[in-house]
Amino acid sequence: MALIIIGLLVLITGAVIARNQSSFQRLGKFIKLAGIGLMLIGVLMASIVQIEAGQVGVKSLFGKVQNDVLKSGLHFINPMVVVTRLDIKTQNYTMSGVHDEGEKTGDDAIRVLTADGLEVTIDLTVLFRLTEADAPMLVKETGVNYVDKIVRPLTRTKIRDNSVYYDAVALYSTKRDEFQNRIFKSIENDFKNRGLFLEQLLVRNITLPQSVKATIEGKINAEQEAQKMQFVLQK
Incomplete structure (x- = not known):
């Protein structure tokens, strides 16, 4: 599109020179031809679109999104059409409490309340991809x-909504x-209705929570001590 505009400006400049400066008429004609050439090249370039493997192209004309998609390959289109390229390969989104491990910098783990009123921290990865046919939507x-x-x-909302059905220890283990x-x-x-495949x-x-960890560790230690005592008594 930029080349078309430049060509138009060159064409106008050549026309002005040819009309106002009789001694430069030949130069003006040459400039006009150059402008026309630039415009033709610009139209040709704007009409050819290449979509890479693993992508689809969504077309829009004057703000109106068209329902058909461009698949990977070379396409000839209306030069006025704007093409938005979208990735249809598998993507992953990680929310983690480990610094720089997730998509967001810092602690991005999900904190939820369980059925027994305890706060549990969850690290999660979502694997998803865009549904090709639903890209325009x-x-x-x-x-x-x-x-x-x-x-x-x-x-994040669904995790919080579902965590309330489980106790903290059960969520952690069984x-x-x-x-x-x-x-x-x-x-x-919900993903499917919005054009995504989970x-x-x-x-x-x-x-x-640290208090629950301490309780579990204490219980494990007590069981180990009981097993040791039982072993000693059996001797």
Whole structure:
């Protein structure tokens, strides 16, 4: 588009020179031809779009998003059309308490309340991808910043909503897989309705409150001491 504008300016300049300066008519004609050439090259370049592998292109004309998508390859389009390229490969979004491990700098772990009123910290990774056929809907309704508008807030909300059904210790141990599957099912449909496909949800780490850790460690130590005593008595 920039080349078309430059060509138009060159064409106008050549026309002005040819009309006002009779001694420079030949130069003016040459400048006009150069301007026309630049405009033609600009139109040709604006009409050719290459979509890389793992991407789709969403077309919009004067702000109106078109429903068909451009798949990977070379395409000839209306030079006035704006193409937004979107990644359809698998993406991951990590929320972690470890510094610089997640997408956000600093502590980005999810703090939730369990059924027994304790605060538990959860590190999580979401694997997802954009649904190719729904790319125009996503651009129209959400825009290209769908990670911050959909993936992050929806995931954090669903984790908090579902954690209240589990005690802290059960969440940490016996109910961990059940909790992970429950979150996956609650998020999957919401992602689908917004043009995203949820591939996998990974609960990477669950951190219990220090008081609960101390209680568990004390219980384990007591059991170990009891086993030692029983072994001594058997001798």
